[in-house]
Amino acid sequence: MPAKSVQESALLPLSRCEEIFEAALAAGHAAGVRDLEALIGASTYALTRFANNTIHQNVADRTGSLSIRALIDGRTARASTNRLDREGIQRVVDQAIAITRLQAPDPELLPLAAAAEYAEPNRYFARTAAVTPDQRAKAVREAIGAMEARRQTAAGIYSTGESALAILNSNGVSAYHAETMAQFSITSLAKDSSGWAKRTACDAEDLNPLELALTAARKAADSAAPHEIAPGRYTVVLEPAAVLDLVGQLFGDFGATALSDERSFLTGRIGEKLFGDNIDISDDFGHALQAGMPFDGEGVPRERVALVTKGVVRNVVYSRQAAKQAGVKPTGHGFPLPNEFGEAPMNIVIAGGETPVEEMIASIERGILVTRLWYIREVDPYQKIMTGMTRDGTFLIEGGRVVHGLKNFRFNQNLIELLSNVEALSPVVRGSGEEAFDMVVPAMKVRDFNFTEVTRF
Amino acid sequence: MKEIAQNALDAAVRRGISYGDVRLEETEERLVSTKNGKIGNVSISVSLGLGIRVLDRGSWGFAATDDLSTAGIEAAAALAVEVARASALAKKSDVVLAPEPKHEAAWTSPVRIDPFSIPVDQNLALLFSIDAELRRNPGVTLAEASLVFTRHRQILASSSGSLIDQTRYTTGAGFAAHSFRDGEIQKRSYPNSFGGQHQLKGYELLEELHLLENAPRIAEEAVALHSADQCPEGRFDLILDSSQLGLQIHESVGHPIELDRVLGTEANYAGMSFLTLDKLNHLQYGSEIVNVVCDARIEHGPGLGTFAFDDEGVAAQSTDIIRDGRFVGYMTSRETASAVQQERSNGTMRADGWSRIPLIRMTNVSLKPGQQTLDEVFGADHAIYMETNKSWSIDDKRYNFQFGCEIGWEIRNGKRTRMLKNPSYSGISTEFWNSCAAISGPEHWTLWGTPNCGKGQPEQVMGTGHGASPSRFRKIKVGSAYAG
Numbered sequence: 001m002p003a004k005s006v007q008e009s010a011l012l013p014l015s016r017c018e019e020i021f022e023a024a025l026a027a028g029h030a031a032g033v034r035d036l037e038a039l040i041g042a043s044t045y046a047l048t049r050f051a052n053n054t055i056h057q058n059v060a061d062r063t064g065s066l067s068i069r070a071l072i073d074g075r076t077a078r079a080s081t082n083r084l085d086r087e088g089i090q091r092v093v094d095q096a097i098a099i100t101r102l103q104a105p106d107p108e109l110l111p112l113a114a115a116a117e118y119a120e121p122n123r124y125f126a127r128t129a130a131v132t133p134d135q136r137a138k139a140v141r142e143a144i145g146a147m148e149a150r151r152q153t154a155a156g157i158y159s160t161g162e163s164a165l166a167i168l169n170s171n172g173v174s175a176y177h178a179e180t181m182a183q184f185s186i187t188s189l190a191k192d193s194s195g196w197a198k199r200t201a202c203d204a205e206d207l208n209p210l211e212l213a214l215t216a217a218r219k220a221a222d223s224a225a226p227h228e229i230a231p232g233r234y235t236v237v238l239e240p241a242a243v244l245d246l247v248g249q250l251f252g253d254f255g256a257t258a259l260s261d262e263r264s265f266l267t268g269r270i271g272e273k274l275f276g277d278n279i280d281i282s283d284d285f286g287h288a289l290q291a292g293m294p295f296d297g298e299g300v301p302r303e304r305v306a307l308v309t310k311g312v313v314r315n316v317v318y319s320r321q322a323a324k325q326a327g328v329k330p331t332g333h334g335f336p337l338p339n340e341f342g343e344a345p346m347n348i349v350i351a352g353g354e355t356p357v358e359e360m361i362a363s364i365e366r367g368i369l370v371t372r373l374w375y376i377r378e379v380d381p382y383q384k385i386m387t388g389m390t391r392d393g394t395f396l397i398e399g400g401r402v403v404h405g406l407k408n409f410r411f412n413q414n415l416i417e418l419l420s421n422v423e424a425l426s427p428v429v430r431g432s433g434e435e436a437f438d439m440v441v442p443a444m445k446v447r448d449f450n451f452t453e454v455t456r457f
Numbered sequence: 458m459k460e461i462a463q464n465a466l467d468a469a470v471r472r473g474i475s476y477g478d479v480r481l482e483e484t485e486e487r488l489v490s491t492k493n494g495k496i497g498n499v500s501i502s503v504s505l506g507l508g509i510r511v512l513d514r515g516s517w518g519f520a521a522t523d524d525l526s527t528a529g530i531e532a533a534a535a536l537a538v539e540v541a542r543a544s545a546l547a548k549k550s551d552v553v554l555a556p557e558p559k560h561e562a563a564w565t566s567p568v569r570i571d572p573f574s575i576p577v578d579q580n581l582a583l584l585f586s587i588d589a590e591l592r593r594n595p596g597v598t599l600a601e602a603s604l605v606f607t608r609h610r611q612i613l614a615s616s617s618g619s620l621i622d623q624t625r626y627t628t629g630a631g632f633a634a635h636s637f638r639d640g641e642i643q644k645r646s647y648p649n650s651f652g653g654q655h656q657l658k659g660y661e662l663l664e665e666l667h668l669l670e671n672a673p674r675i676a677e678e679a680v681a682l683h684s685a686d687q688c689p690e691g692r693f694d695l696i697l698d699s700s701q702l703g704l705q706i707h708e709s710v711g712h713p714i715e716l717d718r719v720l721g722t723e724a725n726y727a728g729m730s731f732l733t734l735d736k737l738n739h740l741q742y743g744s745e746i747v748n749v750v751c752d753a754r755i756e757h758g759p760g761l762g763t764f765a766f767d768d769e770g771v772a773a774q775s776t777d778i779i780r781d782g783r784f785v786g787y788m789t790s791r792e793t794a795s796a797v798q799q800e801r802s803n804g805t806m807r808a809d810g811w812s813r814i815p816l817i818r819m820t821n822v823s824l825k826p827g828q829q830t831l832d833e834v835f836g837a838d839h840a841i842y843m844e845t846n847k848s849w850s851i852d853d854k855r856y857n858f859q860f861g862c863e864i865g866w867e868i869r870n871g872k873r874t875r876m877l878k879n880p881s882y883s884g885i886s887t888e889f890w891n892s893c894a895a896i897s898g899p900e901h902w903t904l905w906g907t908p909n910c911g912k913g914q915p916e917q918v919m920g921t922g923h924g925a926s927p928s929r930f931r932k933i934k935v936g937s938a939y940a941g
Contacts, residue, residue, distance in 0.1 A: 083503070083505060340601065
């Protein structure tokens with residue numbers, strides 16, 4: 001059950017969720033089905049998008065959803081709708097029951113999760129839920145003004161919103177979480193260079209759009225007239241967004257189901273020292289810089305899990321089904337059932353160090369500073385080789401300082417090697433990129449990073 | 458539904474806007490999948506809502522809601538106008554739309570067998586039989602099979618008088634065999650990666666794909682890859698199967714020709730394009746045998762990009778993109794058409810459902826069939842043939858790309874010889890297309906569906922179509938994904 005201090009969203013209070021679930025249960029009982037689980041959600045989302053120093057897209061939406069899972073004699077299936085009136089509820093329950101009954105029983109399917117208590121970090125800020133189109137437009141106008149003053153062109157977004165999600169089941173689970181979100185992202189375009197900065201926070205007050213605009217503008221200015229150098233292995237400084245977008249590609253493999261499917265690079269490697277002594281990674285939903293709900297897709301409380309300790313892979317996360325098969329306790333990382341993937345850690349924290357980025361740069365005789373990475377895809381699932389491009393601010397470091405911008409590289413990098421070659425870590429931030437979900441990450445100094453080609457800009 | 462859409466349009470127009478359109482949409486989806494002899498997923502979903510797009514004070518506003526009560530619609534209309542007026546705080550010029558005739562039409566995509574008429578247990582029986590066939594091979598460690606069906610009805614009403622009722626059915630089906638052995642994971646998919654083939658069809662697509670018949674071969678190939686030689690590094694003549702070539706078209710032609718990217722409105726996320734406006738009608742994009750069209754008409758085929766009208770009510774069209782190797786056309790919208798001196802949008806605005814605003818998106822961007830026979834395409838002294846995409850990546854202006862495929866073969870004197878594992882190739886888009894030496898004919902041409910194209914902020918996922926036939930390219934860089 002939710003903690004007493006749980007913060008509710010007026011969009012979808014817990015009492016409304018309970019009403020909807022009561023109606024669903026009644027519809028289920030009428031059809032002779034007692035075991036039901038409901039995921040009930042609502043959100044508002046607004047985004048102001050700008051480019052060429054003008055707002056060109058400005059949108060707002062409001063959505064609700066009800067997803068019903070029926071469980072009948074070892075069979076289960078899910079039906080979802082956004083019609084939350086009585087007729088919509090009746091229909092979705094009937095559909096879930098109908099498609100469940102068409103299956104053969106699975107003797108290993110577990111009963112519904114049992115009631116539990118949840119921690120409730122405060123991630124709902126009324127002032128963020130109340131941000132208006134005007135407020136976003138004014139912040140955007142100020143950021144654009146900073147770019148125009150530097151004869152640069154701005155493109156980006158400022159978005160705000162709130163969401164609420166409840167999981168209720170006929171076995172007593174009553175889990176509820178509401179949170180707000182604000183995000184500002186900006187790209188600065190100069191004649192032959194660009195820069196970028198992004199931040200996401202639950203509280204819009206934690207964003208400083210003008211400061212992000214100035215960071216992006218400085219990167220664009222500093223990378224003007226980029227030089228081309230030969231690809232090869234270089235010592236790099238990966239800023240936090242580059243770390244999270246690249247290293248973030250590992251964590252889908254840290255689930256027990258991925259291991260039992262033998263599709264994880266950790267197959268046969270649990271307990272091995274795969275990475276350097278300075279690599280510690282946990283999944284910690286309660287970390288002060290994290291966001292997200294304190295329970296998983298079945299309503300199991302999330303637990304902190306130490307995934308990697310001093311370079312040794314110690315643990316993976318477990319859904320209820322995977323935990324039962326392994327004879328361990330579920331960690332609260334399962335996806336809503338039914339699904340093929342099982343579970344994954346969603347609140348990654350990579351422990352940082354004490355070396356600021358400036359100090360990393362000062363320690364490098366010849367290397368490359370990387371702002372962000374782009375279009376990262378898996379080349380080899382077991383060696384964990386990833387390919388992708390640098391983007392929006394790639395710089396040559398010589399003699400301990402940044403000397404000029406570089407044309408962008410393609411990399412083909414083995415991530416196991418990467419995390420074995422980390423020479424320094426910065427203090428952590430809440431990193432935000434485009435290729436992986438937000439994480440708490442440091443910047444990293446990494447030797448022998450493998451750039452294989454150079455593009456035209 | 459038409460009455461609700463009209464009421465929403467009236468609510469916006471009453472607020473004094475200069476233009477407005479409403480899309481009321483209902484999407485129904487069914488997903489069924491199996492994994493290693495068990496159900497992976499059985500789920501259905503329905504979503505109904507509307508999006509109101511308005512032009513006021515020369516700027517766009519958009520609001521979407523699933524509250525279809527009178528109060529909900531009025532609130533969404535008011536918010537759309539409020540958002541447009543806020544947009545006007547940071548505008549440089551007024552949005553001007555290219556004219557489009559008013560359309561009053563109803564259209565349903567051709568379907569022989571309604572996929573929703575087939576019971577879930579019948580879907581599962583098919584998938585379990587494929588699953589069993591794959592796992593009959595003891596080297597297969599993970600077998601996955603899936604089906605996905607959608608029915609999407611849209612009512613579009615605009616203040617210029619259009620009222621369009623469109624329904625599209627899509628079906629997708631495919632399977633994959635994974636094999637883990639000695640520290641190596643290999644995978645084969647059929648008929649393509651990304652969940653297989655996806656088309657604007659009903660259940661009849663499954664009859665055409667011969668899924669079960671191909672399962673033993675796919676399982677065998679997945680296991681055999683462990684014993685195959687590593688794909689060599691170097692420059693080789695490269696032959697691509699039509700599905701991989703479809704994705705090559707998507708990434709290195711389809712995205713660069715999106716005019717919104719060219720004009721900078723995607724700079725913060727999806728990126729821009731090397732196809733700056735000065736290149737139109739001048740750039741030699743490919744060799745003289747390369748002809749690419751962007752075609753949303755049903756005459757082009759049942760693609761994921763086939764429709765009667767786009768999401769701002771412009772009729773489906775066919776546009777030449779590359780003619781005899783020369784770059785001759787972009788994909789445009791009513792707002793951007795004038796930037797390339799077009800009097801009319803070529804109809805490529807599409808939205809990921811009722812809650813999203815339409816953007817310029819690929820429809821069916823296809824390489825026209827060539828003149829060569831398959832023997833002529835494979836008729837190289839020495840080449841590498843690659844099949845089925847495994848990894849894909851391209852820079853944010855769409856110059857430098859790298860693709861990996863699931864399987865390759867060395868070609869000697871026109872014949873397949875040894876199997877190659879982990880094949881990959883890379884290059885620069887225009888250099889690649891200019892190296893095109895042979896394109897096989899229409900009998901080998903397939904219109905592939907790419908169901909997972911991402912673009913926009915908030916990100917929108919769109920299905921696109923890409924027709925291609927097996928083709929050969931000269932002296933392409935091969936194998937660099939594993940280099941260094």
